[in-house]
Amino acid sequence: MVRTVRPEHPVSVTVTAAVGGKKEWNGPLGARFDYIDESDRFGKKTWEQSEAESQAIALRLALNKSSLRETDLDAVVAGDLLNQCSSSSYGLMNFRIPFLGIFGACSTPAEGLLISTLMLDGGHYRRIGVVSSSHFCSAERQFRAPVEYGGQRPPTAQWTVTGAGAFILENAPGRVQIDGLQIGRIVDAGIDDPGNMGAAMAPAAFEAFRDFFEFSGKKPADYDLILTGDLGAEGSAILKELALRAGIDLKRHNDCGLMIYDRATQDVQSGGSGCGCSAAVMASYILPQMFEGNVGSVLYAATGALMSADAVKQGLCIPGIAHIVSLKADMKNNRGERAQ
Amino acid sequence: MQDQKDIKKTTYKDYAEKRASPSPLIRDTFLAFIFGGALCVAGQGLTALCLAWTGSEKTAGTLASLALIAIASILTGFGVFDKAARYGGAGMLVPITGFSNAMTSPAIDAKSEGWVLGVGAKIFNVAGPVILYGTLSSAVYGLIYYVLKTIIL
Known part of the structure; x- marks a missing residue:
C-alpha cells in the first residue's frame, strides 16, 4: 500500500549544482547552469565516459560551493540511464564516498532524494550527496540508433537531456x-x-x-x-x-x-x-x-x-x-x- | 470518473494513440520530394559527368552511385547527414545515401568499443536486416523466375 511519509526530523537540501551540454546551454535555463561543456564531451573520448564525467563534475561543484570535502559526505546515492548504472559507478568511483547506485529511469533524481531523506531521517547518516545524469548520445546508443543515424522523430518523442544534477542533503534544519x-x-x-x-x-x-x-x-x-x-x-x-x-x-x-x-x-x-x-x-x-x-x-x-x-x-x-x-x-x- | 484506481489499459492506449498528433504527413512528403529529388538531380549530374569522362553508360552509373555513397558517408562523419535527414526524411534515406548512412553511422558509433568487438561486430546493426532479407528475397524471386521460365519455355 502506498505510504506518504513525513520525515520526523528536519532534512534539508543545502546546495545544488547543475551541469549541461550545448543544447541545454541554448535552452531557457542555460545561463543558470553551473557548468556547461559545449562539446558535450566533458573532456572524455566516449559518450559513456562523458556522461560519467558529468556526474563527477556536478558532485565536485556541489562540494566546492558548500566548501565541503568528499570525506564530509557519509554517502552518495546516484543513478543514470545506462546499463548497470555505469555512469554513476565510473563517474563517482574516484571520490571514495560510500556509494549506492539506483535505477528509476528518469525518476532517479527523486528516488535519490527520497532514499537519502529516509537515511538522514533515520539518524544513521548526517550528510548525503545525490547525483543523477543522462547524456543524449549515450542514451541514443543504448536505446535507439547510432548517434549519426539519420532518422525522423514523431511529434510525441522526447529529447534526452545531456546533463547532471547534484544535491547535498543534511539532517539539520535549513532553508x-x-x-x-x-x-x-x-x-x-x-x-x-x-x-x-x-x-x-x-x-x-x-x-x-x-x-x-x-x-x-x-x-x-x-x-x-x-x-x-x-x-x-x-x-x-x-x-x-x-x-x-x-x-x-x-x-x-x-x-x-x-x-x-x-x-x-x-x-x-x-x-x-x-x-x-x-x-x-x-x-x-x-x-x-x-x-x-x-x-x-x-x-x-x-x-x-x-x-x-x-x-x-x-x-x-x-x-x-x-x-x-x-x-x-x-x-x-x-x-x-x-x-x- | 469516480474510480480511477485502475486506468484501463486498452481504453487508455486507444485514448493516448488517438490524441497523439501524427507526423506532419504533407510537410514530410513535400520535404522528402524536394530532398530526394535534389539528390536524384545531383546523381544524374554526376552520371553525366562520368559519362563524359568514361564514355560508358554502365561505368558512369556505377561511378555516380559510388560517389553518392562516399559523399553521404563523409557527411555522416561530419555530423551533417543526420541533421539533413531529420528534415529530408525518406528523401535522404530511400536513395543509396540512406544505405551509406546506415552503414557509416554504426561504424562511427561502435569505434569506442574497438575495431573488432565494436566496428566489426556492430557495423551491420542498422543495415543488417536489409542485407539479410534483401539477399533472401532476391534468391526467392530468382527461384520463382527460374520456375516460371522453365514452365513457359
Missing part, C-alpha cells in the same frame, strides 16, 4: 526542507510506443498525485509549484486531463521537460527527458529559486519510463513510475536577496 515523500508504484498503462513516453508515464504521475493528496492531507493549492519530471508536452496534457476528470486542480503544474528546452526553436518535439532532465532543472533553477526565497513550496514528482530496449522489442509495455518529494522553503528565516 529548503523536505517535508513529504512518497514512493511510487509501477503503473502499466499499456503503452508500448517508445516514441510516446509521456503517455506511458502520465498515468503514474496522476496516480502519485492522487494518492499524495489523499494521504498527506495536503491540497494542490498548498503548493506554489507542482512539478513533474519529464512528461513533456504530450504527457503533461494527458496528466492535466486525468487530473481534471478526478477533480484535482493542477493549475500550478509545470514540467521540467518543458522548461529545459525551447520547444519552438530547439527541435526537441515533446520536450526533454532523462535522469539529467529534472535533476538539472531542479539543481539549476527550482532549488536556487527556493534558496533565494522566490518560491515557497514545490511538489516534485519525477516520472520514469522503466523500459529496456529489449523489452520493447519483445512486445512488452513501457511501465511508468513517479516518486514524490515535497519541498518547503523556510520563508521566515530567509535573508537571501530576491532575484529579479
Whole structure:
C-alpha cells in the first residue's frame, strides 16, 4: 500500500549544482547552469565516459560551493540511464564516498532524494550527496540508433537531456526542507510506443498525485509549484486531463521537460527527458529559486519510463513510475536577496 | 470518473494513440520530394559527368552511385547527414545515401568499443536486416523466375 511519509526530523537540501551540454546551454535555463561543456564531451573520448564525467563534475561543484570535502559526505546515492548504472559507478568511483547506485529511469533524481531523506531521517547518516545524469548520445546508443543515424522523430518523442544534477542533503534544519515523500508504484498503462513516453508515464504521475493528496492531507493549492519530471508536452496534457476528470486542480503544474528546452526553436518535439532532465532543472533553477526565497513550496514528482530496449522489442509495455518529494522553503528565516 | 484506481489499459492506449498528433504527413512528403529529388538531380549530374569522362553508360552509373555513397558517408562523419535527414526524411534515406548512412553511422558509433568487438561486430546493426532479407528475397524471386521460365519455355 502506498505510504506518504513525513520525515520526523528536519532534512534539508543545502546546495545544488547543475551541469549541461550545448543544447541545454541554448535552452531557457542555460545561463543558470553551473557548468556547461559545449562539446558535450566533458573532456572524455566516449559518450559513456562523458556522461560519467558529468556526474563527477556536478558532485565536485556541489562540494566546492558548500566548501565541503568528499570525506564530509557519509554517502552518495546516484543513478543514470545506462546499463548497470555505469555512469554513476565510473563517474563517482574516484571520490571514495560510500556509494549506492539506483535505477528509476528518469525518476532517479527523486528516488535519490527520497532514499537519502529516509537515511538522514533515520539518524544513521548526517550528510548525503545525490547525483543523477543522462547524456543524449549515450542514451541514443543504448536505446535507439547510432548517434549519426539519420532518422525522423514523431511529434510525441522526447529529447534526452545531456546533463547532471547534484544535491547535498543534511539532517539539520535549513532553508529548503523536505517535508513529504512518497514512493511510487509501477503503473502499466499499456503503452508500448517508445516514441510516446509521456503517455506511458502520465498515468503514474496522476496516480502519485492522487494518492499524495489523499494521504498527506495536503491540497494542490498548498503548493506554489507542482512539478513533474519529464512528461513533456504530450504527457503533461494527458496528466492535466486525468487530473481534471478526478477533480484535482493542477493549475500550478509545470514540467521540467518543458522548461529545459525551447520547444519552438530547439527541435526537441515533446520536450526533454532523462535522469539529467529534472535533476538539472531542479539543481539549476527550482532549488536556487527556493534558496533565494522566490518560491515557497514545490511538489516534485519525477516520472520514469522503466523500459529496456529489449523489452520493447519483445512486445512488452513501457511501465511508468513517479516518486514524490515535497519541498518547503523556510520563508521566515530567509535573508537571501530576491532575484529579479 | 469516480474510480480511477485502475486506468484501463486498452481504453487508455486507444485514448493516448488517438490524441497523439501524427507526423506532419504533407510537410514530410513535400520535404522528402524536394530532398530526394535534389539528390536524384545531383546523381544524374554526376552520371553525366562520368559519362563524359568514361564514355560508358554502365561505368558512369556505377561511378555516380559510388560517389553518392562516399559523399553521404563523409557527411555522416561530419555530423551533417543526420541533421539533413531529420528534415529530408525518406528523401535522404530511400536513395543509396540512406544505405551509406546506415552503414557509416554504426561504424562511427561502435569505434569506442574497438575495431573488432565494436566496428566489426556492430557495423551491420542498422543495415543488417536489409542485407539479410534483401539477399533472401532476391534468391526467392530468382527461384520463382527460374520456375516460371522453365514452365513457359
